[in-house]
Amino acid sequence: MNSAKVEIRDVTKAFRSTGGSQVTALAGISLRIPENEFLTVVGPSGCGKSTLLYIIGGFLKATRGEVLVNGVPVTGPGADRGIVFQKYSLFPWRTVMQNITYGLEEQGVPRAERQEIARSYLRLMRLEGFERAYPRALSGGMQQRVALAQTLACEPDIILMDEPFGALDAQTRKLMQVELLRLWEQRRTTIIFVTHDVEEAIYLGTRVIVMTARPGTVKHDEPIALNIARDKEDYMLNRAFMELKMRIWLNVKEEVERYGEVARS
Amino acid sequence: MAQGKPRVDVDMASGSREPAARRWAALRWLAAGVAHYFSVLLFFGLWEFVARSGWVNPWVFPPVTVSLAEWGRSLATGDIFHPMGLTLLRALGGLTMALGVGITLGLLMGRYRLVEWFFEPLIAIGFPAPKIAFLPLFVLWFGFFNTAKVLIVFTSCIFPLTLYAYHGARSVDRFYLWSALSKGSRGFALLRKVVLPAALPHIFDGFQVALIVSFIVAFVAEMVTGGGGLGFEMIKAAQDAETPRAFAMLFTISLLGYGTIKLAEWLRALLLFWHIEHEAH
């Protein structure tokens, strides 16, 4: 009966703020994410989209409701759900190679095999020659490529991405998006991707969710069924794309403005 | 902040609670309070037991209750307040002087190459020098009474203060400096208006270190060179074989230090409200 890869059932999340008052970040979110989906989540900042991601990851516990992955409730983090953050996904004390092999090491993969797997991801991410470099010696884009390789090397069932390209410059970002799409098209791993960039969300996702301002709920849910080859350079100039972008942006804008008012009052 | 278990979850509480649960929470809170001082109680209990067990001469190592009673007595009669005041005066006097000189010197070192060149090796060498060995000489150089003691506190505190201020000044983001320079700030004004506030978190680190140093050094200076104060009273009590009184002096300095540490933390939160460190919590 349950064909969803990830099922979010009525998830509510309340924090106690520093002032001591309760803040509801998420209010009863329910979602079904089928296998092979590339779900992108957009919304105004502070709407709880990252919180939702962290709950799926098992890092935070929902105040109410639950998340099922492959029909099994999430109780904590696990290697079945890989995560890439905007920053800080890499261990600064490990070299590029050691970072990529980290997860394999943790799963008890023998050394020789680890090296071999890691090497294939080094190639895939075009990181050859940097095996022995430490993260601080790499550019932001390269660091994120390593982070992606680190996560992919564990072959997770689901990849959670928390604004992974948010800190990159525009060009690098574009290249990384293309890279990610290429990967997804090869492997079709289920991806949940949080961003504040509407264009990115439409370009990458097979389905876009717009969240409301705090408390976060699903405001708009739209499958992306543009029948265009996404590797074409003029993809984003396509009329259908522009329309979609406008529709989703209006949704987001409404929430941003509403959030501004909430904050002011 | 600190949670048992790995910090998988960062939120503090979740949802509303039933009244029964709330009662439980209150009970837990109470238990936590007792647990908080459990180690101190245990330590005192152990002390009491050992002192009364006959393993040591109880006049040499008196039970903690006897020492606490003597402490209570000296608090009640007020005869501890005069030495306490003296020690505080010396510690804070020396610290205040060191604050003025150390911070200025540190900031200048951070901004001016010549100052840095001259003082850096002196500070680097002077920091690990055992200041306590110079105590008798300080008395010889600067006389009795408060001068020598205030100066030895000053000498001991100035190293951490200068060092932290220096590193603070050096780590000021150059964009702040450029921004201020482009608006016409120069020389001392630049130091005071940009470098000092930007280096303040570092300076405060140094202040918190120096605060403890000032108490310890003032106390030890009184132990070694006399002239009243908690340290002197402790040594005198030890010489007169009045060990409980010696412990009372130790309790006093420990609590006094504890109080000022807390005060400094409070001050830090008050003064550095704009600094990023508060967003972390």
Add this chain to the structure above:
Amino acid sequence: MPALRKIVVRFLPLLLVFGAWEALTAPRLIPEDFIPRFAHVLRALGDLLSSAEFYGHAAASFSRVFIGLTISIIAGVALGIGMAWYRWVKRFCEPLVVLSYPIPKPAIIPVFIIWLGIGDLSKIAVIALGCVVPIIISSYNATLSVDRYLVWSALSKGTSERRLLRKVIFPASLPRIAVAIRVAIAVAFILLVSSEFIAANTGLGYLTFSYGSVGSNDYMFATIFLIVAVGFSADRGYAAVMQRVLAWHEFGEL
């Protein structure tokens, strides 16, 4: 050659200060009772360095410093991380740590003597106790401020909670712990003297005090110079080693 010049330029201020010292004391502008002539201190230094007995004292002191520091590093890091990780450890240790921090260590030497005797143990204990608190505090703070994303990143790659400490928490807090240890090294050399000032028969601190109390100020200054020289080299050596160990991190100056 340029390296040598750099060293000379760097330590020129020190030479200037010593020069001024000699210039003031040689013609007795400052009476010798107040401060010995710098030349006499150098003479005493040479005399000490050429006597076999001195090395016995130095060995005694430095082994105390070394053992005391080692104990404080092991215990301090373990307790600091433990306090950040386990609520009960924090509950148990925090009041003791905070209350013992401002206690002047030389003042409790008599108590240490009662418990640990007059030999090396009481001196090691003074050094260890004096150094352990800053290490505990820094390790605690360092552990608490480990980026939660790093922890999550590891957890999502199958690191168990048990292994997290070794794989993530410890290496991530290492740079700050390393700084705390550097401070502790300076503290240890300061405490070396205090630890030997009540009851001792060996050690540089003991020499310092005994020369001072019989009025041999030149020798007293000479021993202090030697303690400082060794302390300074230990600090620089440690910094150099840490720069290598923590190559992945921008190891700061302090």
Add this chain to the structure above:
Amino acid sequence: MKRVVRGVSVLLALVALLAGGAAGHWGFGVAQAAEPVTFRIGTAIPDYAYAFFTERPDILKHYGKSYKIEWVKFTGSGGALSAFAAKKVDLSIMTILPLINAATKYRLDFKVIHSQQDHGVDGHFATTFMARADSGVRRAEDLKGKIAGVNVRGGVLDLALRIMLMKHGLKPDSDVTIVEGQFPHLGAMIRDKKIDLGSIIQPFYSREQKKGGLIDVFTTVDAFETAQPLSFRAAHGSVLKEHAAAVRDYVDDYLRTIAWGHDHREEAVRAYSKTWKIPEETLMDYFLTKKDTLYRRDGVVDVTLLQKVVETLVRTGFLKESVDVSKYVDLSFLPAKR
């Protein structure tokens, strides 16, 4: 995680065990040791016997055979007393006040077994309070409103000063300010007008005399109205009981070094100078002459003189009640007449 904790606790337990073991080993080393017995002897830093024992072991007869010594040096007799009371030393230097404290406050079982330095006996040196010749301070009564320096407040010299002031109608704390300075510095402080009077011991007395400009105002003999045993060696009752023969041997060797010092003064000066880095010229001036405190060849502690000091302390109110000193002196460990 648990493994780490277990590891750490095992480690801590090990350290504790080691510490305990070591404390047991060193702290009570005397008790069961086979021949020779090791005595831990607490002494003050400028001790003569220490220098002679360590520099000239060839003059000792029993050392290393029936006993050995581990010297522990203290900056003052006050610090030595607490270590003695905690039984961390077997024998210790003692002066009159620590003796009274050991007897009445710590209630120790101990005996004084031989003398070390005597003040003013037989025309020998006694600690002298000096003033600048041009300061107008010639007698104790001139001290009103002045500053006087002693080595340690509450010590025996402080008492001597206070008694002297009281005898001359001055109130110690209100009429005269009493401050602390280290022995080596007091002379310089007088010259520098930081203090008007200071307690000067040897070798500093000789130095000050040579420099001139300072005069003697009074000595401890004037204060206590008697020559007095200044320092002596005390031992725990248990040590005396268990190792009587070894203690006798030690005392015998001690007296041997003192006799050697008197008989071979130049060599003794050399040995002492080498230990404490005091120039030989300074020492030659006074060392083991009448200008020095008396180191008795027979090691006898003059109980009558000591009791007189106690009575002075009682009379002047510094002691509440008298103590019978003879109960704490046992001269039976001194060798029979040589």
